Amino acid sequence: MANSTRRATISKPDKPRDDFPLFAHNNGLWCKKIRGKLHYFGVWADPQAALDKWLDQKEDLLAGRVPRAKSDADELTLEVLVNEYLAAKQSDVEAGEYSSRTFQGAFTSCESIVQHFGQRRVVADIRQEEFAAYRKSLVKAKYAPNTINTEVSRCKALFNWAYQAELIDRPLRYGPQFRTNKKSARRQKAKAAPKMFEAAEVRQMIDVAGTQLKAMILLGVNCGFGNTDCSELPQSALDLKGGWVDFPRPKTGVERRAVLWPETVQALREAIKSRPEPKNPEDNGLVFMTTYGNRWVRMEPSKTEGIEPHWQDGLTMAFREVVKGLGLVQKGRGFYAFRRTFRTIADESNDWPAINMIMGHTDPTIGGVYRQRISDERLRAVTDHVRAWLYGGQEGGAK
Structure with a gap:
């Protein structure tokens, strides 16, 4: 019993059509090998967005150039940002600079962020009261203080990366309410039973x-x-x-x-x-x-x-x-x-x-x-x- 796990009855998705230029990598992203290196273009659930990114970057990649990211701050949606971010982090995994476990956490957090704000949400328009509402939703869902701190940090990492990657023209303002709370985490730890085995x-x-x-x-x-x-x-x-x-x-x-x-x-x-x-x-x-x-x-x-x-x-x-x-x-x-x-x-x-x-x-x-x-x-x-x-x-x- 303990030596088994749930049978995997599902597999990687098929290409949406025969001439689709990308393949499904087992990390959950659409991928293509170009000049001996794997490049990632978006999540399985949205092959069209992945294709659009490929067509946008195709000329630069085939020529061996680093594609310059689009920086139209008024048009960048959360869906596009998440695809760009996860593709970049998967490249870090391939380079040995980012662990698969850390990528797993980032992937899960991005899902939560998209679910809350909406995939078509324009990134540059997100305001501090919306970040505060997101944190409040985590508290309402009864996440532990440490988990809330982790989710806040991952959310900030996503949007900070957008500015560093020149996808938006200015950094977002998170406001004083969108913060980690180490004091609550310490109180939780003090009250909890020891998390070890005898x-x-x-x-x-x-x-x-x-x-x-x-x-x-x-x-x-x-x-x-x-x-x-x-x-x-x-x-x-x-x-x-x-x-x-x-x-x-x-x-x-x-x-x-x-x-x-x-x-x-x-x-x-x-x-x-x-x-x-x-x-x-x-x-x-x-x-x-x-x-x-x-x-x-x-x-x-x-x-x-x-x-x-x-x-x-x-x-x-x-x-x-x-x-x-x-x-x-x-x-x-x-x-x-x-x-x-x-x-x-x-x-x-x-x-x-x-x-x-x-x-x-x-x-x-x-x-x-x-x-x-x-x-x-x-x-x-x-x-x-x-x-x-x-x-x-x-x-x-x-x-």
């Missing part, structure tokens, strides 16, 4: 999880891996004989190295051995695949015409089944809570630079500038401490 709970999950999910849970508590980390983990990042993983975080590209416990190594061997054949040949080198040969975290088209594609997180669904079956459901404790669990327990080892290396966190202090390396012995000491916490006192556990 050792006994983790052991229960490991005992009942299927082959792949068991390995992913162990990566979560052993190394602080999250959903996208597991989904995008290549076999080339693993040294199962030596017991190491070297895998920069997909979200940030920050270097990450960790010791793999014997239990994690064994679970990974079993997961790789029983891994289903990938549907996409590009996924052949990945460690994990769903029962149907898909990535655990991926873009899926909508079943309904005119509705944007969405991100499918099979890992979240499979993990929810296990947690529900064990009676361990608690708000805020999804699979990503393993990163919080690892950090909380690892901090007790008092070697924060080593912990940052394992989790792929940057060190903003002056020490991070001068520090040139962290020994493997220090990394091992951290993961040994977490393993002792997890298996301490258990027969056959940490020694």
Whole structure:
């Protein structure tokens, strides 16, 4: 049960006609390869807008020039802006400067923004009272303070980009009400139950999880891996004989190295051995695949015409089944809570630079500038401490 996810019965959309010059990329955008590089022209749900953009930029792209964006501030609609923005961010993903997880968040937020303001809304005419109304709608929908802060920041990023890209002649004024509220977020955190798992709970999950999910849970508590980390983990990042993983975080590209416990190594061997054949040949080198040969975290088209594609997180669904079956459901404790669990327990080892290396966190202090390396012995000491916490006192556990 925990080793499966919902069957993908939908696929990328067909071209609207035989001579349509673009193809549907699996990131949810219409795409064309020009002079050896992929270029993106808009979301699947609006092939006409994507075609219009292609025709507008065709001459420059074929000549190897960077197309100059249109800057008619009186005509730029939110629909066009979102298409331009997502295409630019997908190019950043291809260049390794923007993670797929961050793109996923931007994509979802753009959907929410378009739904609220309207796709034909002229960008330059949006006023501060409308931004305030958007924030109020998030509060009314009972989003958590942290989520509201994130949505406000993503919304500002979209419209700030429009000005930087010369799509509008002046920056928009958001007004004093369209703001983040860190105080509310801190109050929420203080009132909420800890968003981590206890050792006994983790052991229960490991005992009942299927082959792949068991390995992913162990990566979560052993190394602080999250959903996208597991989904995008290549076999080339693993040294199962030596017991190491070297895998920069997909979200940030920050270097990450960790010791793999014997239990994690064994679970990974079993997961790789029983891994289903990938549907996409590009996924052949990945460690994990769903029962149907898909990535655990991926873009899926909508079943309904005119509705944007969405991100499918099979890992979240499979993990929810296990947690529900064990009676361990608690708000805020999804699979990503393993990163919080690892950090909380690892901090007790008092070697924060080593912990940052394992989790792929940057060190903003002056020490991070001068520090040139962290020994493997220090990394091992951290993961040994977490393993002792997890298996301490258990027969056959940490020694």
